[in-house]
Amino acid sequence: MRLAVALITALSLSFLIVGGADANPKGKKIAYLTTSPTHPFIATLTKTFVARAQGFGMEVSTFGSQFDAALQAQQVDDAIARKFDMIAIVSGSEQAIVPALIRAKQAGVPVILINSPPRDGSEELYLSFVGEDHVQLGRITGEAVLKALKDGGRDGGKIALITGSLQEGVGPRRVAGFREAMKANPKAQIVAVEDAKWATDASERIAGQLFARFAAQGGLDAIYGMADNQSAAIVQAAKAAGIPLGIEKGKLIVVGSNCLKQGIAGIKAGEQYSTGTQIPTRTGLKAAEMVADHFNGKKLPKKEILPVETITKANVAKWEEACTF
Amino acid sequence: MWRYLDGPHARPFAVLAACIMLLALVDGDNGRFLSAATAYSTLQTFATISLVTLGLGLTMMIREFDLSVVGMYGMAGCIAVLTGTHYPWFGLWFALAVGLIAGIVQGFIIVRLHLASVGVTLGGLLVFIGIAFVLTESRSLPYDNLGVALLLNERVGGIFSIRGIVALVFFAGAAAIFAWTRLGRDIIAIGSDRRAAMTTGVKVDTLIIGIFAFSGLCAALSGVLLSYSLASASPAGLSDVIAPAAAGAILGGVSLGGGSGRPLGIAAGALTLAVLRSGLNAVGAPPFVNDITMGAVLLTVAVLDGPYLARRLIEARRWARRALGA
Numbered sequence: 001m002r003l004a005v006a007l008i009t010a011l012s013l014s015f016l017i018v019g020g021a022d023a024n025p026k027g028k029k030i031a032y033l034t035t036s037p038t039h040p041f042i043a044t045l046t047k048t049f050v051a052r053a054q055g056f057g058m059e060v061s062t063f064g065s066q067f068d069a070a071l072q073a074q075q076v077d078d079a080i081a082r083k084f085d086m087i088a089i090v091s092g093s094e095q096a097i098v099p100a101l102i103r104a105k106q107a108g109v110p111v112i113l114i115n116s117p118p119r120d121g122s123e124e125l126y127l128s129f130v131g132e133d134h135v136q137l138g139r140i141t142g143e144a145v146l147k148a149l150k151d152g153g154r155d156g157g158k159i160a161l162i163t164g165s166l167q168e169g170v171g172p173r174r175v176a177g178f179r180e181a182m183k184a185n186p187k188a189q190i191v192a193v194e195d196a197k198w199a200t201d202a203s204e205r206i207a208g209q210l211f212a213r214f215a216a217q218g219g220l221d222a223i224y225g226m227a228d229n230q231s232a233a234i235v236q237a238a239k240a241a242g243i244p245l246g247i248e249k250g251k252l253i254v255v256g257s258n259c260l261k262q263g264i265a266g267i268k269a270g271e272q273y274s275t276g277t278q279i280p281t282r283t284g285l286k287a288a289e290m291v292a293d294h295f296n297g298k299k300l301p302k303k304e305i306l307p308v309e310t311i312t313k314a315n316v317a318k319w320e321e322a323c324t325f
Numbered sequence: 326m327w328r329y330l331d332g333p334h335a336r337p338f339a340v341l342a343a344c345i346m347l348l349a350l351v352d353g354d355n356g357r358f359l360s361a362a363t364a365y366s367t368l369q370t371f372a373t374i375s376l377v378t379l380g381l382g383l384t385m386m387i388r389e390f391d392l393s394v395v396g397m398y399g400m401a402g403c404i405a406v407l408t409g410t411h412y413p414w415f416g417l418w419f420a421l422a423v424g425l426i427a428g429i430v431q432g433f434i435i436v437r438l439h440l441a442s443v444g445v446t447l448g449g450l451l452v453f454i455g456i457a458f459v460l461t462e463s464r465s466l467p468y469d470n471l472g473v474a475l476l477l478n479e480r481v482g483g484i485f486s487i488r489g490i491v492a493l494v495f496f497a498g499a500a501a502i503f504a505w506t507r508l509g510r511d512i513i514a515i516g517s518d519r520r521a522a523m524t525t526g527v528k529v530d531t532l533i534i535g536i537f538a539f540s541g542l543c544a545a546l547s548g549v550l551l552s553y554s555l556a557s558a559s560p561a562g563l564s565d566v567i568a569p570a571a572a573g574a575i576l577g578g579v580s581l582g583g584g585s586g587r588p589l590g591i592a593a594g595a596l597t598l599a600v601l602r603s604g605l606n607a608v609g610a611p612p613f614v615n616d617i618t619m620g621a622v623l624l625t626v627a628v629l630d631g632p633y634l635a636r637r638l639i640e641a642r643r644w645a646r647r648a649l650g651a
Binding site: 064 | 357370373467468478555559560561563612
């Protein structure tokens with residue numbers, strides 16, 4: 001009996017070893033599901049992921065959904081049916097993707113989530129998530145605003161947020177982090193949170209409206225444009241309205257995020273105070289490496305949270321190259 | 326044979342067949358396109374867009390246009406998710422009732438106040454989206470009854486899902502009504518010449534209100550089924566429906582000028598879009614090819630349906646016959 005057990009164990013182990021040797025990333029088929037392949041950030045993320053994954057010998061098929069939650073869920077089902085070895089998803093909706101993740105798990109197809117944070121409580125449905133902690137990103141941006149106010153000699157002030165989509169995902173998390181940071185100075189008050197859905201034109205229009213709305217109350221002290229395309233639009237709106245930019249009293253502090261080249265240019269020109277690191281090339285490389293690690297038999301962490309850092313004039317040179325894409 | 330295929334009612338099916346053949350040709354013997362998986366995917370896409378296409382197509386047949394379907398699609402999903410977590414049927418019926426009543430109200434306003442449907446339904450669209458944002462407090466909502474979500478997408482017979490079957494049943498019902506009652510003829514008559522239809526005793530006002538009610542109902546049902554199947558609801562809607570719905574109706578033989586089209590043609594139009602979307606994905610076409618191909622097919626059909634081009638083609642055929650006869 002013991003001999004039989006030992007034999008079975010030995011055989012199982014040998015199968016595992018052989019399986020492990022075969023299970024390298026070369027030739028693995030990856031379905032890469034993304035939101036908007038034409039958006040600069042997403043396009044760079046996709047390009048980096050695909051290039052790195054191909055470098056490991058994997059075959060990557062890319063599918064775009066233009067933030068259509070139904071289409072993306074359907075693409076997951078299609079990928080399961082076509083027997084891809086793994087599905088990598090930049091999800092458009094953390095809620096609507098859940099049933100598709102359940103079906104992927106039931107079918108035994110591993111899923112890695114990239115950049116867009118997964119729904120809390122859905123950890124069992126995916127292999128790993130790689131991306132930034134957006135609450136933290138919001139928090140460091142709030143801290144940057146408080147520092148700019150203090151350095152400019154202001155004891156608090158009126159702050160407005162022009163955000164990305166607030167329905168779910170990144171937007172609400174960053175707002176939550178920003179609000180947390182504001183608790184450090186009760187005199188710094190968030191007086192408006194406006195959803196511009198990441199759009200540049202909407203951000204410029206909303207900024208203009210906010211300037212008019214708060215003009216009678218002494219104007220705004222700071223505005224957070226949730227992505228740098230938005231903060232650049234705010235800068236343009238401020239210039240059009242004749243509002244001076246900078247940290248000194250009477251000037252408007254503009255902060256951004258996502259580390260886009262517009263933000264870097266704004267910081268260098270002294271028109272934007274800060275941005276935050278969310279770098280698509282870094283995320284894409286890391287995600288592809290994690291996929292390769294998985295096929296090499298390594299255990300992946302449930303969440304690979306990439307470090308975030310505030311970028312100001314003091315350290316802009318360090319990040320300029322990484323943030324220009 | 327050619328004359329039959331060239332007829333206005335057969336054209337949607339000819340376009341569908343052409344797309345299927347083309348994709349099968351592109352795929353070759355890879356087996357990616359002509360497979361149960363792609364058939365299921367196609368019918369799932371069909372389920373997402375077809376009911377809205379049917380409702381919108383019917384309003385187009387009477388020379389109107391229901392823009393509010395987009396708002397109703399999102400709002401009905403939000404209502405169902407908010408009210409139907411523990412009692413999914415209650416959420417469904419409640420949302421359907423809202424869709425039906427909203428359609429009746431819009432139809433009534435159009436008929437009684439003699440207003441253009443585009444203006445009225447644009448107002449409806451904005452009101453429904455606004456209500457959805459208020460109901461959800463501008464957030465996407467999770468639907469915690471995941472059993473319902475999985476059930477709605479579960480495969481039936483290899484290629485169908487409950488969502489898909491519901492859509493097919495609706496189309497079968499609409500086709501039967503068109504074939505066996507005078508309702509279809511009356512709808513076409515209203516779209517062709519409203520005054521003449523009235524003179525011949527067609528209850529024009531009642532039918533217009535009824536069609537807007539049906540359109541509201543279809544949009545609501547589609548929105549609820551999608552929200553339940555994705556286990557979430559969004560005030561902005563979970564899928565882009567207006568462009569595919571309008572395109573599907575046009576591909577299905579419905580004219581923006583009214584007076585033409587059949588439910589089965591609309592089904593073929595919606596199915597054409599679904600085949601293209603799922604088929605191009607299956608053969609591994611890059612994402613942008615999807616939009617370009619759909620646009621090209623739509624443009625081709627629109628050009629072929631143009632009266633000037635049709636006249637020129639008839640003239641060319643006559644000229645060719647004369648030349649061959651001589």
